[in-house]
Amino acid sequence: MTFVDFLGLLPPVAGSVLAGGLIGLEREWRGRAAGFRTHILVCLASTLLMQAAMMQGDWAFEALPDENIVTDPTRMAHGVLTGIGFLCAGVIFRTGFSIHGLTTAASLWITSAIGILFGAGLYALAALGTAVTALILVGLRLVSASLPTRTIIDAVVCWPRDAPEVALAVEQALRGVDEAARSDRFELVDEGRLLRRSWRLKVTGQADLKALAARLEAVPGVAAYALDPRDD
Secondary structure, X not given: OOHHHHHHHHHHHXXXXXXXXXHHHHHHHOOOOOOHHHHHHHHHHHHHHHHHHHOHHHOXXXXXXXXXXXXXXXXXXHHHHHHHHHHHHOOOEEEOOEEEOHHHHHHHHHHHHHHHHHHOOOHHHHHHHHHHHHHHHHHHHHHHHXXXXXXXXXXXXXXXXXXXXXXXXXXXXXHOOOOOOEEEEEEEEOOOXXXXXXXXXXXXXXXXXXXXXXXXXXXXXOOEEEEEEOOO
C-alpha cells in the first residue's frame, strides 16, 4: 500500500467515525446500553470490512495458474448486515408486556448500513443517511414530546392469594386511571402465599403515574407493585 492509498482510506474512516458518533450520541444521551462508542465501532467495522472487500486485489493470496479471480464486494455487505443482526438482538429484551430496545437495534442496523456506504465510497448517500437518521432520532423525538401523549404502562401488583377484596380494590385503582386496563398474567409467588397479576394500561403523563402509585399504596393488603413505563 502506497502513501496515496493510505490517504484514500482517511475519508471513509473519518466519515464512519463521525456518522457513528452522531447517531450514537443520541442513544448515549437517552441512556441506552448501546451508545456512543458502540455505534462508532459498528460503523467503523462495517467501513473497514467493506474497504477490505473493495481491495481484494491487495489480499495476500496467490491465485492458481491461469485462474481468473472475480471479486464481488456485495457479498461482504450481505455478511456484515447479517452479522449485525446478532448484535441488534442483544439490545432487545422483554419486561412484562413491554419489548425494549427496538429503536436502539434499528439505529445499530442503519449505522452498519451507513458504514458500508462509506466503505463503498458512496459518501453523499452515506452523509444523507446519517442526516436523516439523526433527524428521525432527535427531531421526531422533539415533535412527539410536544404532542399530548398516552404512555403505555406495565403494572405488576402482588397481594395475599386469599384476599379477593384486595384484588377488587386493585382493579378499581387501575381502572380509575384507564378503563380499558387489560390483565394478562396470573402467577403464584412466594411459595404460593402471594398472587401476582400483570396489567397493561395507558396513562397521560407523570401525574397519572404518580396518582396510580398513590392509589395502589393506599390499598390495604398490597404487598408489592411495579409500574414500568414503556420507553424505547
